[in-house]
Amino acid sequence: xxxxxxxxxxxxxxxxxxxxxxxxxxxxxxxxxxxxxxxxxxxxxxxxxxxxxxxxxxxxxxxxxxxxxxxxxxxxxxxxxxxxxxxxxxxxxxxxxxxxxxxxxxxxxxxxxxxxxxxxxxxxxxxxxxxxxxxxxxxxxxxxxxxxxxxxxxxxxxxxxxxxxxxxxxxxxxxxxxxxxxxxxxxxxxxxxxxxxxxxxxxxxxxxxxxxxxxxxxxxxxxxxxxxxxxxxxxxxxxxxxxxxxxxxxxxxxxxxxxxxxxxxxxxxxxxxxxxxxxxxxxxxxxxxxxxxxxxxxxxxxxxxxxxxxxxxxxxxxxxxxxxxxxxxxxxxxxxxxxxxxxxxxxxxxxxxxxxxxxxxxxxxxxxxxxxxxxxxxxxxxxxxxxxxxxxxxxxxxxxxxxxxxxxxxxxxxxxxxxxxxxxxxxxxxxxxxxxxxxxxxxxxxxxxxxxxxxxxxxxxxxxxxxxxxxxxxxxxxxxxxxxxxxxxxxxxxxxxxxxxxxxxxxxxxxxxxxxxxxxxxxxxxxxxxxxxxxxxxxxxxxxxxxxxxxxxxxxxxxxxxxxxxxxxxxxxxxxxxxxxxxxxxxxxxxxxxxxxxxxxxxxxxxxxxxxxxxxxxxxxxxxxxxxxxxxxxxxxxxxxxxxxxxxxxxxxxxxxxxxxxxxxxxxxxxxxxxxxxxxxxxxxxxxxxxxxxxxxxxxxxxxxxxxxxxxxxxxxxxxxxxxxxxxxxxxxxxxxxxxxxxxxxxxxxxxxxxxxxxx
Numbered sequence: 001x002x003x004x005x006x007x008x009x010x011x012x013x014x015x016x017x018x019x020x021x022x023x024x025x026x027x028x029x030x031x032x033x034x035x036x037x038x039x040x041x042x043x044x045x046x047x048x049x050x051x052x053x054x055x056x057x058x059x060x061x062x063x064x065x066x067x068x069x070x071x072x073x074x075x076x077x078x079x080x081x082x083x084x085x086x087x088x089x090x091x092x093x094x095x096x097x098x099x100x101x102x103x104x105x106x107x108x109x110x111x112x113x114x115x116x117x118x119x120x121x122x123x124x125x126x127x128x129x130x131x132x133x134x135x136x137x138x139x140x141x142x143x144x145x146x147x148x149x150x151x152x153x154x155x156x157x158x159x160x161x162x163x164x165x166x167x168x169x170x171x172x173x174x175x176x177x178x179x180x181x182x183x184x185x186x187x188x189x190x191x192x193x194x195x196x197x198x199x200x201x202x203x204x205x206x207x208x209x210x211x212x213x214x215x216x217x218x219x220x221x222x223x224x225x226x227x228x229x230x231x232x233x234x235x236x237x238x239x240x241x242x243x244x245x246x247x248x249x250x251x252x253x254x255x256x257x258x259x260x261x262x263x264x265x266x267x268x269x270x271x272x273x274x275x276x277x278x279x280x281x282x283x284x285x286x287x288x289x290x291x292x293x294x295x296x297x298x299x300x301x302x303x304x305x306x307x308x309x310x311x312x313x314x315x316x317x318x319x320x321x322x323x324x325x326x327x328x329x330x331x332x333x334x335x336x337x338x339x340x341x342x343x344x345x346x347x348x349x350x351x352x353x354x355x356x357x358x359x360x361x362x363x364x365x366x367x368x369x370x371x372x373x374x375x376x377x378x379x380x381x382x383x384x385x386x387x388x389x390x391x392x393x394x395x396x397x398x399x400x401x402x403x404x405x406x407x408x409x410x411x412x413x414x415x416x417x418x419x420x421x422x423x424x425x426x427x428x429x430x431x432x433x434x435x436x437x438x439x440x441x442x443x444x445x446x447x448x449x450x451x452x453x454x455x456x457x458x459x460x461x462x463x464x465x466x467x468x469x470x471x472x473x474x475x476x477x478x479x480x481x482x483x484x485x486x487x488x489x490x491x492x493x494x495x496x497x498x499x500x501x502x503x504x505x506x507x508x509x510x511x512x513x514x515x516x517x518x519x520x521x522x523x524x525x526x527x528x529x530x531x532x533x534x535x536x537x538x539x540x541x542x543x544x545x546x547x548x549x550x551x552x553x554x555x556x557x558x559x560x561x562x563x564x565x566x567x568x569x570x571x572x573x574x575x576x577x578x579x580x581x582x583x584x585x586x587x588x589x590x591x592x593x594x595x596x597x598x599x600x601x602x603x604x605x606x607x608x609x610x611x612x613x614x615x616x617x618x619x620x621x622x623x624x625x626x627x628x629x630x631x632x633x634x635x636x637x638x639x640x641x642x643x644x645x646x647x648x649x650x651x652x653x654x655x656x657x658x659x660x661x662x663x664x665x666x667x668x669x670x671x672x673x674x675x676x677x678x679x680x681x682x683x684x685x686x687x688x689x690x691x692x693x694x695x696x697x698x699x700x701x702x703x704x705x706x707x708x709x710x711x712x713x714x715x716x717x718x719x720x721x722x723x724x725x726x727x728x729x730x731x732x733x734x735x736x737x738x739x740x741x742x743x744x745x746x747x748x749x750x751x752x753x754x755x756x757x758x759x760x
Contacts, residue, residue: 016041018070019097020123024137033137035127041067045146047130060130060149061338063359065382065403066122073119074098074108092137094120132250132532140490142447143385143429143470144516147315147339147359148294149271161205161224163746165731168211168562170196170218170234176732176744177220179206187211187220187234190734190742193749197234210560214568214585221570221584223557229572231584244285244587246551248272251530254517255299256280257308257324264522265324266550267310268536269296275312277324278550280521280528280538283589285550291329292316297341298356304347304368311354313340319356321368331371335364342431346389348396353412355398357384363400365412375415380404386431386474390440392456399456401428401444409456421458425450432476436483441499443485445471451487453499464497475527477520479541486527488515494529496541506544511537511594512554512576533576549592553580559603563612563628571614571628573600579616581628591631595624606648608634608655608671615657617643623659625671635674640664649692651677651699651715658701660687666703668715678718682711693735695721696755704730704743712756722756 018039025032031052038046043064049056074096091111096119098106110120121141128140130149164179174190185206186198197220206224213219217235229244249271256266264280273294277286294315301310301324309330310322319333319340333356340358352368363377363384382404389412390397396412401423409418427447434441441461445451449471451464464485473488476499483499492510497503513533521528521538526547529537534554538547555575563569568584577600579593593614602617605628614628621642625635641661648671649656655671666680666687685705692701692715699715706729712721728745735741741754 017099019099020127021095022124022127022138023093025091033135035131035138037123037127037130039067039070039126043067045126045130047127049131049133056131056133057152058130058149059152060146062126062147063145063383063403066126066145070119070122071098073117073122076118094123096123140514141470143427143472143490144341147297163731164206164209165744166209166211167732167734167742167744168218169213170211174734174736174742175211176734176742176749177209177211178731178744178746178748179209179222181746185209185220185222188749190749190751197232199232207556207558208560208572210562210570212562212568212570212584214583215566217585219568219570219584221560221562221572223553223560223572223574225556227553227555227557227574227576229552229557229570229582229587231570231587241585242285242587244552244582246270246276246536246554247274247534249295249534250513250516250532251534251536251551252295252297252516253299253312254519254528254530254536255301255310256519256521256528257301257303257310258522264526266519266521266528266536266538267299267301267324268517268530268551269299269312269314270530270534271295273314273316275299275310275322276536276551278536280526280548283548283550285587287327289322289327289329291320291332292318294339297339297358298343300343300345302345302347302352304345304352309345309352309368311343311345311356313343313356313358315339317358319343319354319366321354333364333366333371333373335362336360337362341383341385342387342400344387344389344398346396348389348391353389353396355387355389355412357387357400359383361402361404363387363398363410365398375410375412377410377415377417379408379417379420380406385429386444388431388433388442390433390435390442390456392440397456399431399433399442401431403427407431407442407444407454407458419456419458421454424448424452424460427470430471430474432474432485434476434478434483436478436481436499438483438500441476441483443474443476443499445474445487447471449489451485451497453485462499462502464495464499464502466493466495469493472515473518473530475518475520477524479524484524484541486518486520488518488529490514492531494518494527494539494544496527496544508539508544512578546592548589549580550589552589553578555599558599558601559616561603561605561614563605563614564607565612565629569628571603571605573603573616575599577618579603579614579624579626581614591628593624593626593631593633595633595636596620596622598622602643602646604646604648604657606655606657607650608648608657611655611672613648613655613657613671615646615648615659617646617659621661623657625657635669635671637669637674639667645687645690645703647690647692647701649699649701649715651692656692656715658690658692660690660703662686666690666701666713668701668718677716678713680713680718685709685711689730689732691733691735694737695735696739696757700756702733702735702741704733710741710743710754712754714758719758721758724752724754724756726750 125142184200247270253269273292275289337360357363365375380402425446496505517530598618598620623637668678711723
């Protein structure tokens with residue numbers, strides 16, 4: 001590491017901006033990967049990421065403490081030199097320039113050997129949080145430090161919609177749906193060929209379609225790059241039944257409440273500025289509360305004066321009060337801070353109060369009835385990250401934690417500081433309070449990964465140590481007469497701690513990104529988690545079992561199919577590596593199936609004996625077969641190349657699965673045993689669609705491929721039955737005895753008489 005000059009403290013005092021660059025060169029790669037961060041003393045940040053022809057940029061704001069601690073960390077960098085011995089492997093170089101009053105910037109350089117220095121850790125965290133890229137090149141090991149993140153529009157064309165098609169029935173008659181090149185879709189009856197309906201806007205670009213029925217109406221489901229399930233009524237006049245969407249980014253806050261009917265509701269706030277409500281038992285979408293113009297960072301609920309209220313705070317610097325029974329926005333408070341990190345709500349002592357705090361270190365308290373500010377609590381010297389009301393000896397007390405490393409309790413009525421103590425963590429990120437049989441407890445956690453339990457005077461009662469992964473979120477409640485803390489960690493894991501004994505009640509492995517928020521559900525029988533990838537999960541408090549995922553896919557939807565069951569159930573799969581099932585007409589979530597480690601690009605539903613099955617294939621050439629009703633995994637298959645098409649069928653009474661490898665063979669398996677029954681050589685044809693049907697008394701597999709041909713093989717022996725040339729690439733196939741083959745392509749429908757036979 002290059003030496004920092006002796007007068008570095010003088011330079012730091014005059015510094016007004018910092019420029020940081022990290023470059024990685026891998027062996028054999030033509031272009032290095034580069035991050036470049038410019039950070040000003042006022043917290044404004046600009047970030048660029050470059051890797052060959054790909055260039056991305058962002059702007060953001062950072063917590064004020066970042067600048068202070070970064071300058072201090074830079075001053076303590078040890079002298080040294082950059083290692084040059086990287087000829088045989090990957091090289092990583094970092095350079096930091098401090099710009100100030102001097103004409104020449106002060107420059108510090110280091111390599112990956114100094115990656116654990118405080119300055120490097122802090123800079124990497126800022127870069128990782130602003131970019132939010134899934135890159136091992138930069139590592140985030142600190143709680144949230146960035147706000148008001150904006151991704152700049154990248155130059156180039158927006159993704160275009162490619163043609164896709166699916167066959168089904170509408171009004172019990174054959175039909176097909178076509179996603180048009182350029183956007184929108186159309187649905188046609190087959191005989192006569194007639195348009196049934198169309199839409200120019202459907203969450204495009206559309207990547208997948210499915211035709212099915214819920215028993216009372218025919219439904220078209222579409223999905224694509226907006227990660228939303230769109231369902232359309234093709235029978236009546238309802239049109240769009242629902243567009244099952246979620247947060248357009250990370251979930252940053254969760255909370256819950258019980259409504260007047262005793263039903264539990266869960267609320268989540270996210271980077272898209274929306275607050276979504278979900279049924280905690282069935283995942284039914286209650287709707288969105290809109291008004292915040294930036295990320296929602298904090299939520300709290302309480303019943304006050306006969307009203308179910310929710311308070312929210314966000315990066316737009318506002319605090320908003322909502323009536324959750326009606327969805328009405330009751331009031332917007334403007335505290336004068338740049339962003340709000342934490343909110344609290346109470347109806348104790350017969351009057352309602354709201355507290356909020358954020359970037360300017362000040363905690364403000366308002367009376368809900370009069371909307372007047374009653375207190376302005378000053379004392380913290382850095383951003384406040386956690387707030388909670390507690391009832392102590394008949395008075396309303398407010399607990400807070402801050403990036404200044406302290407915890408405080410305040411008399412919410414007169415504004416006095418009651419107690420103050422060290423959080424024993426440089427970055428205390430979360431705080432929760434609850435009353436149990438042993439009294440009121442306060443829990444805090446942060447960068448050290450240790451959850452600390454305190455009484456209201458600051459006496460340390462217990463340390464709940466895990467493996468050092470930073471704590472991002474905390475919730476505390478009484479469960480079965482015992483105080484239980486739910487801790488969400490930066491690596492995505494969740495632990496439920498018995499606060500009294502210090503034991504772990506249950507631990508859940510990482511699932512779908514870092515946990516950003518946790519809350520106990522109604523009656524504390526469940527714990528609700530929000531993740532950085534936009535997922536809300538509901539787990540049982542007793543054993544941690546996943547009960548519900550109300551949010552939809554968090555990335556592009558790439559495949560859809562209806563299950564062959566009554567009631568209209570549709571399955572979906574996508575780039576978030578999950579397979580999901582839903583009630584098609586309502587969008588109510590049913591199953592969320594995990595097992596893939598890459599984007600799931602193909603999906604098919606069918607019947608295998610008495611089992612309703614789903615097969616999904618990903619970019620890594622893994623095929624998983626599931627019981628579509630229970631979610632149990634039936635088969636785990638591997639092929640040599642990514643799969644381009646899937647189909648279920650029946651051969652001699654045996655349920656089979658066919659999978660076409662991209663530019664490779666088509667393989668056929670017995671679904672229940674996993675035995676491979678046939679390997680069909682398809683050359684370099686690149687199949688787009690497969691079906692299993694009965695052709696002139698013989699079971700056959702038909703393949704439509706990008707070389708504009710339909711090929712047929714007899715099953716199970718795999719004998720070739722011939723092929724037919726087409727003018728367009730076949731997108732979907734449908735066969736009706738005795739020999740009617742219908743082919744959907746980008747130009748519409750082609751119908752031919754198809755009677756291939758085995759040669760000789």
